Every structure is written in structure tokens, then in C-alpha cells.
Amino acid sequence: MIQKIMIACLLVLGSAGSLLHAQGISAAANPNQLIMKELEVAEKNHNIQAGGKNLSYKTTAGFMHMSNEEGKDKAKFYFTSYTLNNVTNPVDRPITFVFNGGPGSSSVWLHMGGLGPRMIEMTEDGEALPPPYRVIDNPNTWLDKTDLVFIDPIETGYSRPAIGEDKKQFLGYVEDIASVGDFIRAYVSEFQRWNSPKFLSGESYGTTRSAGLSGYLQDRYGMYLNGIIMISAVTNFATLNFTRGHDLPYIMYLPTYAAIAAYHNKLPQEINDVENFIEEVRGYAKGEYASMLMKGDQLTEADKQKLADKLHQYTGLSKDYLDNTHYRIHISRFVKELLRDQKNTLGRLDGRILGLDYDHAGEGFEFDPSYSKAIYGPYSMAINDYLRRELGVETDLGYEILTGRVRPWNYSNVQNQYLNNSETLRNAIHKNPYLKVMFINGYYDLATPFFATEYTVDHMMIAPELRDNISMKYYESGHMVYIHKPSLEKMTVDVREFYDVTLQK
Structure with a gap:
């Protein structure tokens, strides 16, 4: 059953002159103030066993519609959120916003691979089983430590610009940071999570997005994060x-x-x-x-x-x-x-x-x-079947797994140079010394090699007293660390410890 919930909440799609110039985000990018017009979501309750606990949780899956101040539709973001039931004080419950990269990737990989409460069944080493594939409970879900919101940026998953809108306003480094950041601000406001501990987790270009958001959310909205989990990271493209x-x-x-x-x-x-x-x-x-x-x-x-x-x-x-x-x-x-x-x-x-x-x-x-042999088929089946049959999402759109619809991606903010937004992350840590960042690295990852991540971090010039804010973890797996079952289990232990250490007072 689809619920349509009308909302009167401002969503500013854009930026301000006070933002970090290192991000290349200026007041000229998407200056129009937009209003979050409505939510169109399906809600259900579920139970699984994870981390030695019975987890009772609610899913909210669907669309956040956005319009400008004159009421003209601009875009709709698809998202899936998981919130634990029976929480005494929701503001004490951490919330983590999750996305993949590409650019052009939906959140399917992290969603159905290792973080969400349900996952695609694979071999122990991370290769595909014979089709048809099977979605199973995930005992390694992060839901025992944090609520989760999986975001599909515009033109990925089911997220789309409104009919007649130029998609270019969402497709680029600056544009993406602004739109995803504003979605996060709107979600936190609508679901009353401003006082919850807040985390980001991105993979691949999603780590580029996370680094940019660390500055954008902090400087644009005063939203200071507790932690960022960077999976298979790249923030300095000169290394690749x-x-x-x-x-x-x-x-x-x-x-x-x-x-x-x-x-x-x-x-x-x-x-x-x-x-x-x-x-x-x-x-x-x-x-x-x-x-x-x-x-x-x-x-x-x-x-x-x-x-x-x-x-x-x-x-x-x-x-x-x-x-x-x-x-x-x-x-x-x-x-x-x-x-x-x-x-x-x-x-x-x-x-x-x-x-x-x-x-x-x-x-x-x-x-x-x-990609083509191991994960594309199983994950495509998993997300399409799961969202519709288990979560009750109703749409005629095709779910864009990893799409070329975002091309060309706009890097005009770094024209004639390499994108390197590690400075944005350094600046965010210096302004918010409680911000912790964990990098997850696969030894066999040829997309974002671990030594490049080490080099990037070593050249961020973080103040010595804040260097311990950054931690590195390594796994005998590849870019999607979690498809290798032993690495998934080890990563889960490391992530749970990261939440515990980050949130201790």
C-alpha cells in the first residue's frame, strides 16, 4: 500500500558563498530554493536475526518529490530507509546515509551486498550462483548499530529529474554534492533526526561524494557529522x-x-x-x-x-x-x-x-x-525483486543499476586539473575534531588501489593531534570488499567497533 504524505518543508538545492572554495561549490550552482513537495512511500515492519540479536525494524521505501517555490516539480529522489523499532529515545540512535559511486551507480551494491538487512546470496568467494538467485537475511547488517538510509542519486535507481527538467542540473561533482546534501538535510528535518548521531558511508565515487558532503553539510547547514566510512576510496584522482x-x-x-x-x-x-x-x-x-x-x-x-x-x-x-x-x-x-x-x-x-x-x-x-560475470546479474535480480515484492514499491520505472544516463559528468569546478577533494575532508576534520573517518581497503581492488588511498591520506596534512581521527582497515578482497564472505565478516566486526569508539563519550 502506497502512502502519500504531504509535507511543507524547505529544501534548498544549491549552495552559498561561504562554502569551501576547495570544493568548487559556489552560489552560482543551482541557486533556486526548492520545496520538498511530498513523500510517496511504502512502509512495512520486518524482523531478522543479526549480531546475535533479534532486530525488529521498519522500512520506508519510495520517493521524495521536490519542487521550486512556485510549485514546479524539479526531481524525485528514490530512497530506502531502515529504522529500528522500539527505540526508547530516537535521538540517541545513530543514522547513516549510504550511497555508491560511479558516477552513475545506484546504491544497490552496499544495499544488497553487505549493509542492509537482506542481501543477495553468493558463493563464499563472491561469485554468482546459478540463476535464479536468492535474497537471504544478512546477519552482518549494520542495522544493529545504526539506522540506514540508502540514497540513489538522480538518474540512478528510480531517481529522476521531473518531466521537462534539464538533467544537467544534477549531473556533476558540484551539482551532485548539492542535491544529495540537500536530500540529507530534508530527510533529517522531516524525520526529526537533527539531534541523532550522523554518519555517511560511500563506496568508490561515493567516497568522493562523502568527502564533498563533509564540507557541504557542515558549512551550508551546520550539520556536523560523527563519522564517515569510506569503502574503496578515491578523493584524489591524480592517483588513478x-x-x-x-x-x-x-x-x-x-x-x-x-x-x-x-x-x-x-x-x-x-x-x-x-x-x-x-x-x-x-x-x-x-x-x-x-x-x-x-x-x-x-x-x-x-x-x-x-x-x-x-x-x-x-x-x-x-x-x-x-x-x-x-x-x-x-x-x-x-x-x-x-x-x-x-x-x-x-x-x-x-x-x-x-x-x-x-x-x-x-x-x-x-x-x-x-562485474559482468560475478555481480551484475545477481544484484540486478535482488534489488528489482526485493523492492517490489518485499518492500511494496510501486513504479513503472526501470531500476538503473549502473547507468550511462549521467554522462557527461560535469567536472567544470576542476577544469584543467585533477579532482582532489581530500582538502575538503581535512578542513571538515579541523573544524569538527570529533569527526572520525574509517577507510576500508581491498588488497585486490584495481579500481581504487589501497596504496593510492594511503598516499592521499598522507598528503592531506592533517594536524598531528587529529591524525588518529583516521583509521585504515584492509581485507583480502576487491573493490566490493563485502562479496567475499570472510572479508564481510571481518568488516562487520571493524565497523561495529568504529561506531562504538566514535560514539563513546
């Missing part, structure tokens, strides 16, 4: 952009290449302790390897021999191949080259997962097996 003359990504990716090569037993030596091995490669990457790449054409023959020996030791790639690449290994080549002799390709999202191409002599894979 492979271009000639820009050596940083080759350095950032080397420890991940080494971890994946070790996983597939492609190294000339046996690796018994993965973490010690990775630490060794870290030291080489930021020391001798970085210094060697700085030399460029000034490398001597002795330098080249040293490079070839070490990179072969750490990646398993042949010395001739390494010489032909100028000792710079591009991700698109690595996924094809490492297991070429086995006629297998590596997953970009998860280097543990293998694929098969038509052309075994190609330069790069024909599809990402860790």
Missing part, C-alpha cells in the same frame, strides 16, 4: 589517471599488482605472508621505484636491469615485457597480461575473479569478469 608523463598511478598500483600476482601464484618466489610481502612492495614503490621513474630517459643500463629484476619479482611479468613498457604497467594491460599464458583475464573490481575473452592476444580484457 594513467597518462604519459604522469608517473604517480604506476607507483600507486604496484602493491595491488603484487598482491594479485601473489594470489594467483605468478611470482618467482612463494609468498607465505601476504601482509609482510605487501609492506615490502610499498617500501619499494615509494622509494627506489619512484626514484627510478623520476629519472626518465636518464636511466642507465644498470638501472634498467635493477628495475626489471624487482618488477619481475613483484609482478611476475617477464623482464622483456617490462622493458617494453618502460617499466610502467598500465592497469588495462595488467588485467590481460598476468594470466595470458592461461588464457584468463583479471577482474578490475576484484583481481581474484577471472574471465575468458575471444581474443587471447588482445591488449585488454573484453569485459570485467568481476
Whole structure:
């Protein structure tokens, strides 16, 4: 049964001149004041067992409609919220706003993969079971520690601009921060959660969004957060952009290449302790390897021999191949080259997962097996079946899982430079010294490598007395850490501890 709830609540879609200039958000972006016109939601009650407890909770699933002051419809956000029942004092109950990235991704991965109370059933290692797939209770849901609100940004999931509205007003770094931030402000106001402890959790580009929101919510609305959980993070895009003359990504990716090569037993030596091995490669990457790449054409023959020996030791790639690449290994080549002799390709999202191409002599894979083979089908079924059949959502729209509808994404705020909003996060922590941030990293993640995250954090220049506000956690999984069951269980323990430590008084 769909309930239509009329609301008279201001929703400001835009920004103010007092915002951080580092975000690139100015008063010129989406200046119109909008009103949250109505909620159109389905509400149901449920029970599951999680964390050794029986959890009784309510789902609120549907649309937040937004209009301008003249009553013209502008957009509708789809969201799914989970709130624990029988809470004595709701203001003491934490609330976490969750989204994925892309740009162009719905929240399906975090929603049905590890955080929500229901999840898609996968193999122990995170690969698909035979279709049709099954949605099961999630004993690792975060709901035992926090209420959850899963947000689908505009043009993802069921979220859409209003008919006749230009979608470009929502599609870009600045535009996305403003619209998602204003949705959060509206939700907190409508559901009376201003005095609840507030958290964000994003994955991939969702961590870029989280960093931007840390400043936007704080400076635009005075909404100070308690914590942010960054899953497979990127806030400095210079660490990921492979271009000639820009050596940083080759350095950032080397420890991940080494971890994946070790996983597939492609190294000339046996690796018994993965973490010690990775630490060794870290030291080489930021020391001798970085210094060697700085030399460029000034490398001597002795330098080249040293490079070839070490990179072969750490990646398993042949010395001739390494010489032909100028000792710079591009991700698109690595996924094809490492297991070429086995006629297998590596997953970009998860280097543990293998694929098969038509052309075994190609330069790069024909599809990402860790997406197309492992997760796309199961998660698509899970969200479409679950929202309609279990939560009672009624709509004729197709649910956009990971869409190109957001292209082109507007980065005009950083024209002719790399997007780097880690400064926004640093500024937010310096202004709010109680803000804690936990980074969750997968060793086999080729989309957002863990060493790049470490580099970014180490270059934020956070005051020494606030450096402990940031913590790092590591898992033997990929970009979607939670699809690997042992990693999901370990991550759940770490996240529960993070909430407990962050909220202790």
C-alpha cells in the first residue's frame, strides 16, 4: 500500500558563498530554493536475526518529490530507509546515509551486498550462483548499530529529474554534492533526526561524494557529522589517471599488482605472508621505484636491469615485457597480461575473479569478469525483486543499476586539473575534531588501489593531534570488499567497533 504524505518543508538545492572554495561549490550552482513537495512511500515492519540479536525494524521505501517555490516539480529522489523499532529515545540512535559511486551507480551494491538487512546470496568467494538467485537475511547488517538510509542519486535507481527538467542540473561533482546534501538535510528535518548521531558511508565515487558532503553539510547547514566510512576510496584522482608523463598511478598500483600476482601464484618466489610481502612492495614503490621513474630517459643500463629484476619479482611479468613498457604497467594491460599464458583475464573490481575473452592476444580484457560475470546479474535480480515484492514499491520505472544516463559528468569546478577533494575532508576534520573517518581497503581492488588511498591520506596534512581521527582497515578482497564472505565478516566486526569508539563519550 502506497502512502502519500504531504509535507511543507524547505529544501534548498544549491549552495552559498561561504562554502569551501576547495570544493568548487559556489552560489552560482543551482541557486533556486526548492520545496520538498511530498513523500510517496511504502512502509512495512520486518524482523531478522543479526549480531546475535533479534532486530525488529521498519522500512520506508519510495520517493521524495521536490519542487521550486512556485510549485514546479524539479526531481524525485528514490530512497530506502531502515529504522529500528522500539527505540526508547530516537535521538540517541545513530543514522547513516549510504550511497555508491560511479558516477552513475545506484546504491544497490552496499544495499544488497553487505549493509542492509537482506542481501543477495553468493558463493563464499563472491561469485554468482546459478540463476535464479536468492535474497537471504544478512546477519552482518549494520542495522544493529545504526539506522540506514540508502540514497540513489538522480538518474540512478528510480531517481529522476521531473518531466521537462534539464538533467544537467544534477549531473556533476558540484551539482551532485548539492542535491544529495540537500536530500540529507530534508530527510533529517522531516524525520526529526537533527539531534541523532550522523554518519555517511560511500563506496568508490561515493567516497568522493562523502568527502564533498563533509564540507557541504557542515558549512551550508551546520550539520556536523560523527563519522564517515569510506569503502574503496578515491578523493584524489591524480592517483588513478594513467597518462604519459604522469608517473604517480604506476607507483600507486604496484602493491595491488603484487598482491594479485601473489594470489594467483605468478611470482618467482612463494609468498607465505601476504601482509609482510605487501609492506615490502610499498617500501619499494615509494622509494627506489619512484626514484627510478623520476629519472626518465636518464636511466642507465644498470638501472634498467635493477628495475626489471624487482618488477619481475613483484609482478611476475617477464623482464622483456617490462622493458617494453618502460617499466610502467598500465592497469588495462595488467588485467590481460598476468594470466595470458592461461588464457584468463583479471577482474578490475576484484583481481581474484577471472574471465575468458575471444581474443587471447588482445591488449585488454573484453569485459570485467568481476562485474559482468560475478555481480551484475545477481544484484540486478535482488534489488528489482526485493523492492517490489518485499518492500511494496510501486513504479513503472526501470531500476538503473549502473547507468550511462549521467554522462557527461560535469567536472567544470576542476577544469584543467585533477579532482582532489581530500582538502575538503581535512578542513571538515579541523573544524569538527570529533569527526572520525574509517577507510576500508581491498588488497585486490584495481579500481581504487589501497596504496593510492594511503598516499592521499598522507598528503592531506592533517594536524598531528587529529591524525588518529583516521583509521585504515584492509581485507583480502576487491573493490566490493563485502562479496567475499570472510572479508564481510571481518568488516562487520571493524565497523561495529568504529561506531562504538566514535560514539563513546
